[in-house]
Amino acid sequence: MKLFKQLLVAPAALGLLAPVAAGATEVNVAGVADYASTGEQVTSITQFSDVYPTDWAYQALSNLIERYGCVAGYPNGTYRGNRAMTRFEAAALLNACLDRVTEVTDELKRLMMEFEKELAIIKGRVDGLEARVGELEATQFSTTTKLKGQTTFVIGASTASSSVDDAADAYAAEFGATTFNYDTRLFLDTSFTGKDLLRTMLRAGNFGQSVFGNGMTTMETAFEEPNGPNNVAINRVWYQFPIGDSFTATVGGLVRQDDMLAVWPSAYPADTVLDFFTYAGAPGTYNLTLGQGAGLSWESGGFSISANYVSANGFNSDPEDNSFFASDDEEFIGEDFIDSCGGIATDCAASNGTVQIAYTDDNWGIAAAYNYASGDNGVGIYGGNATPSAVSFAGLGVTNSFGLSAYWSPESASWFPSISTGWGINTTNIDDDASLFADSATSQSWYVGLQWSDVFLKGNSAGMAVGQSTFITGVDFDDDFEGSEWIGDGNYAWEWWYKFQVTDNISVTPALFYLSRPLGQGTAALSGGFGPSGDPEGDRDDTFSNFGGLVKTTFKF
Incomplete structure (x- = not known):
């Protein structure tokens, strides 16, 4: 039967x-x-x-x-x-x-x-689907790995205005041309259990000689391999896996600080314009150090605690500082100098340690974070989010940073925007051998970012941000230093943008930005020569500012 x-x-x-x-x-x-x-x-x-x-x-x-x-x-x-x-x-x-x-x-x-x-049609469709699935299974390069990517085109320019004769002309002579740059990122995401993640990120770009890859006009998307433009390199490789129900561990041969944080305390989109506005208002604390490291995070309800360590020189086995400058009678090898300093948790490790405590709800969050950075070996604040003076001091010793950041987003799109804000303070203890005139320096930063969703058309968005990039607020000068103790490093940064969501995978973002004093205290020295050199006081009434515009097109695939 x-x-x-x-x-x-x-x-x-x-x-x-x-x-x-x-x-x-x-x-x-x-x-x-x-x-x-x-x-x-x-x-x-x-x-x-x-x-x-x-x-x-x-x-x-x-x-x-x-x-x-x-x-x-x-x-x-x-x-x-x-x-x-x-x-x-x-x-x-x-x-x-x-x-x-x-x-x-x-x-x-x-x-x-x-x-x-009708049954014959359905059978034919089922047979076709079975054939396509079989072909896909036979030709896919991996059953565990997914490939996704992003390419960004940026075309734009920046101009300078200054009260100092020839200062704006000197800037235009170096950075005055309109440029067309790109940044490409390929992500290979692999999961072996469905809960873990092995990420390998390839990246290439040509921002090295562009105004959008130098100084405080640097964009978040700017990238160029140290070996030169258009070179594809592994920019990230790390493995993340759960431990029990509440803990997540991350370890990587090339991992970035934020890859190991349970929470990023900002709703303002990172992929906008100026790089400074992507650091939750505290570039010293969230310095996005890239290197060899590991981290552990714990989450329960809305609370989370993250702790991680990154050594920017962890790939090098030599714990001693053996850098030297090549003289005229020495053979030139590689760059102008060779630094074989490295190791994990050594004096030459360029160590970066971060602890973050955060709480997040459905549409808001707040986080406090502490960071330890050994800036004298390559870790610290860089020119994309700080004045030249702040960058210089951060490279003279160990910097302890604290950041407080928060965000709120409306439950649905409305005339009221999402609000992100943050503040950071950094204290650098200067090595005795690194400076003859100062023992320590303090710097601060802050920002407020606003973003509106579904502006004019559904899917389009607009935003603006204002803040002060990291600037020196105090210096503990050496008793024997007889120079000026005047500090005038303050500055302001603004950006405005509107994103057209052309398709689900293509967006076009025109943007404007303005920097009031990107040289900070160095502005007063322009009368003694372009750049933060010459007379440290100079004319305190000197001005120097940047204004720029660009169009950014992003392709996601």
């Missing part, structure tokens, strides 16, 4: 055979004849005079009658549910049910003939 018939007959057979007495003796042939000769199937359970709603099998018997119509009684209108059934009686009832199964099968055949064309 086919499986379909078995499934239909099983309820009837079980329901009818269950009362069969194990010790049934002689076959009552006359009774079987009476049962089988009626030839009439009941259509309602009420036709049985001896079956009552209180009987335990009442509902089962009712279903068999109404659904299959293959239950018969005795000529006197009784069912005799408590009587032992003989095998002949069971055979007669089973035969009646099989007749009904045949009728149902015929109905199904008629339906199949009526919808023959």
